[in-house]
Amino acid sequence: MADELLNASDLKEALENLPEWQLDEDKTGIQREFTFADFSQAFAFMTRVAMLAEKHDHHPEWQNSWDWVFIRLTTDDLGGVTEQDVDLALAIDELLD
Numbered sequence: 001m002a003d004e005l006l007n008a009s010d011l012k013e014a015l016e017n018l019p020e021w022q023l024d025e026d027k028t029g030i031q032r033e034f035t036f037a038d039f040s041q042a043f044a045f046m047t048r049v050a051m052l053a054e055k056h057d058h059h060p061e062w063q064n065s066w067d068w069v070f071i072r073l074t075t076d077d078l079g080g081v082t083e084q085d086v087d088l089a090l091a092i093d094e095l096l097d
């Protein structure tokens, strides 16, 4: 469980390691879009992300439309971005390596 919200400089530093992710409009989450070859590839990815979320005990807000997946990560308990969001985003990016 993350104990604190990241400050602006922590956020900036974290996002340097997450070049495909953006801070959302109100700076309470980080988000990224993914496009796959087809629905089954997108859903396979979502299944793997779901397993990661359970392992991290930290869960995404997400949308899927056919080959497209949108993921937003925020720490609901604190209403903003914490290290847990960053850690999960890094783990999600590793799925694509």
Ligand SMILES: C[C@H](O)[C@H](O)[C@H]1CNC2=NC(N)=NC(=O)C2=N1
Pocket: 001, 057, 058, 059, 060, 073, 074, 075, 076, 077, 078
């Ligand atoms: C008790 C349990 O650890 C919490 O409810 C976890 C579960 N998954 C979570 N996921 C997200 N995104 N934010 C949270 O605050 C959160 N809290």
